[in-house]
Amino acid sequence: MRAIISLLILSLAMASACAHPYKVFPSKVMEDVDRNFDFSRWRMMTDGSESKKVQLGGRIVQSHASGDTVTIVVGQLPIVDYPAYGPKDNGKNNGDFVIIYQGQIERPDLQPGNRIMAVGTTHPPKVITVNDLSRSFPIVMAQCLHFWNTQGRDIADFPFYEAGYVTLRQETVCVSTPTP
Amino acid sequence: MRGLYGTAYTAQVTLVALCIAAIVLVQQPSLAQEASTSRKPSSDPIVTTQQTDSVPEKQGPSSAIQTPPGGISLEDLLLQKGTITKDEWLRIRTEQEYRTADQTRRLDNLEEWKNRTEVLPILRDKVNFGLNALQFLYGHVNANVPEGRSQDSLSIRRAEMVFWGKLSDYLPRWHMLMEFQSTSLTNNTPLSGASSPTVATFFREAYIDVRPVQAWAPNLNIIRMGIFRMPFGIFTETSGGLRDIISSPYLNGVGGGGGPGQNRNGTGGAIEFIQERDYFVDVRGKIMNRLEYVVGIMNNNNFQANGIVSNTSGIGGANQPKAIYTRLRLFGDDVSFISFTMIQGTSNNAGTFINGRGKGHFDRYGIDFRYNPKFLPGFMVYGEYWQGHDGSNATTVGTAANGACLDTCGGSGAPGAQRRTWYVLAKYLFTEGPLENFESVYMYEEFDPNTRMSNDLYTRHIVGLTYYFENFPPKMQSKIQFNYEFRHHSGLGPDIALNAATDPFAQNAFFLQWQLRYM
Structure with a gap:
């Protein structure tokens, strides 16, 4: 029995060591993404900055679908590798931005509080109304989106969550023709 | 009771304002003269009352006594045209000061409770x-x-x-x-x-x-x-x-x-x-x-x-x-x-x-x-x-x-x-x-x-x-x-x-x- 347990632990340790970092987007989509993108600076200087391909994550604040266009207001969160890959709540208000996606998204994926990650290009700000207040938000035209249906909780809270076991629903969507 | 306090407060503020105005007039006659022709009602009393209340300006809504765009407020205009007296002008400004101070105090209280609840x-x-x-x-x-x-x-x-x-x-x-x-x-x-x-x-x-x-x-x-x-x-x-x-x-x-x-x-x-x-x-x-x-x-x-x-x-x-x-x-x-x-x-x-x-x-x-x-x-x-x-x-x-x-x-x-x-x-x-x-x-x-x-x-x-x-x-x-x-x-x-x-x-x-x- 001890041998079995030792073997199991050893296997897990080796598997952990060899495990590749988990990514949600195809590698082709991730090409040319600016790895050193400064979100804070971009928010302050969206008018003057040139369009860049970026990867941003956050928490859905509000969303609106109109025809084939989905507009998602997102509170930015840092993307971390652990304890679970994805946007992680750091307890700070890092600022909001808006994702515009050309395509259909299922309603459960757009629930406020869900975690989201987008790959797309930055665009000049637009005025969006949130809670009856019109504000100017910097825009990301999304090429691909990934949703974690956490409903406000952190990704790392799943699946051993609440009074039982709850698998975390995820979804990845991409536009058929990338937005320029 | 509030009326009595209000009157006393108004009188106190008026006295202080007049004292400071007198000092300024004595020390800087030319400046005072200029103020008296152009912005006499708005400059000195505002500064005085703000100093006595020491209201932090960074909190709360925009102050009611701030000079509006164009450089002159309604009560200033009324005073200039002689519609209201200096005493009435001072009373209006003092009421405004009081309201601003009251709003600021309330906001301070809210801020204090916010700080307390945030750590719950x-x-x-x-x-x-x-x-x-x-x-x-x-x-x-x-x-x-x-x-x-x-x-x-x-x-x-x-x-x-x-x-x-x-x-x-x-x-x-x-x-x-x-x-x-x-x-x-x-x-x-x-x-x-x-x-x-x-x-x-x-x-x-x-x-x-x-x-x-x-x-x-x-x-x-x-x-x-x-x-x-x-x-x-x-x-x-x-x-x-x-x-x-x-x-x-x-x-x-x-x-x-x-x-x-x-x-x-x-x-x-x-x-x-x-x-x-x-x-x-x-x-x-x-x-x-x-x-x-x-x-x-x-x-x-x-x-x-x-x-x-x-x-x-x-x-x-x-x-x-x-x-x-x-x-x-x-x-x-x-x-x-x-x-x-x-x-x-x-x-x-x-x-x-x-x-x-x-x-x-x-x-x-x-x-x-x-x-x-x-x-x-x-x-x-x-x-x-x-x-x-x-x-x-x-x-x-x-x-x-x-x-x-x-x-x-x-x-x-x-x-x-x-x-x-x-x-x-x-x-x-x-x-x-x-x-x-x-x-x-x-x-x-x-x-x-x-x-x-x-x-x-x-x-x-x-x-x-x-x-x-x-x-x-x-x-x-x-x-x-x-x-x-x-x-x-x-x-x-x-x-x-x-x-x-x-x-x-x-x-x-x-x-x-x-x-x-x-x-």
Whole structure:
């Protein structure tokens, strides 16, 4: 029995060591993404900055679908590798931005509080109304989106969550023709 | 009173303003002259009154005494035109100052309370609570019942509050679940003689999570210790507030409830093939986002066992700790998987709080799966298959038993038995159309209490219909469920007769349950 347990632990340790970092987007989509993108600076200087391909994550604040266009207001969160890959709540208000996606998204994926990650290009700000207040938000035209249906909780809270076991629903969507 | 204070305050401010104006006039005649022609009413008194009140300008709304665009306010204009006197002008400005100061004070108070409330644990995810399940149940079972009992019942099935929080990244969760429906006053299982009510617990779950090294997660995600739903299959680990059918599956409990008692075939009495909860410590993680594992050790004596641990001597109850378990779960996508579970150890009949456990070797082997296709999101099918051995002289809780001897030490007197059970459940949730929020469910299950015996099989078909008032699992789920159960019990094995009329597991039943869940 001890041998079995030792073997199991050893296997897990080796598997952990060899495990590749988990990514949600195809590698082709991730090409040319600016790895050193400064979100804070971009928010302050969206008018003057040139369009860049970026990867941003956050928490859905509000969303609106109109025809084939989905507009998602997102509170930015840092993307971390652990304890679970994805946007992680750091307890700070890092600022909001808006994702515009050309395509259909299922309603459960757009629930406020869900975690989201987008790959797309930055665009000049637009005025969006949130809670009856019109504000100017910097825009990301999304090429691909990934949703974690956490409903406000952190990704790392799943699946051993609440009074039982709850698998975390995820979804990845991409536009058929990338937005320029 | 306020009028008196207001007048005194106005006079005081006026005096101060006049004094300072005089000083300025004496020291800077040219500047004062200029002010007197262009902005005389607005400059000096404003500065003075602001200085006396020392109002912080960065907080609160824009000050009422700020000079409006264009450089002149209404009262200034009125003063210039001679419509109001200097005294009236001063009174107006003082009132404005007073209002501004009052607003600022209120905002300061709000800011102070905001600062206080922000550090409250309940607002920092350190302490949370929610309604795990409040279930009102109507049930009807066709079985004949003894005098004083009824085939129909109204009851609270679950009244569970859950509490949880995150203390830090290294202590990512603490958790407690209280069952207020019952404190579960449970009889002990003595070595001989009559049993007596021994233990009662409010809690059903209480555990601590530790994430020792952040960078190891999720490969080695958490170490969990306490009592919780065991990672044995799907139903066992699913909270009562999220289950798709009303009854528990036979793998969690079958027999008893007025039916035939335990017997020498090991086929009667209550049997809890897989206990839902236990005391344990285990390690959990997920590798490459595909392979989830759990490895741990448990008491193997149900949640009541905590009540018989002596706080002074430290001597624990029976069966502690005597079983290790592992589960490997391989994900096809985010929600579909197949799992393999193994439990190995020993069990005891004396002191047991789990029905149907004997003295000796104990094992369970299980395989479970769940399939939820992306192209048909409302459809889900899942199932489990379990097989395992219980030691000899298995007993029901509260019936005296002392060891593996078959005729002389209580218990059922049955030799060790291999048991087997399986089920498959399919459901479809309508997400649009006239049947939106309705969910149809079908489940079939079998339980064989002794695989070496014939005519002892329990079978059950369950058809159900659920309507969701709110369906945002895992946080919210309010629903009404109807289940009809077609039950069949083929017997108790050779040489033992079964009175099916009084066996609730041989008679059909239906249930109607209303549930609230919010957290």
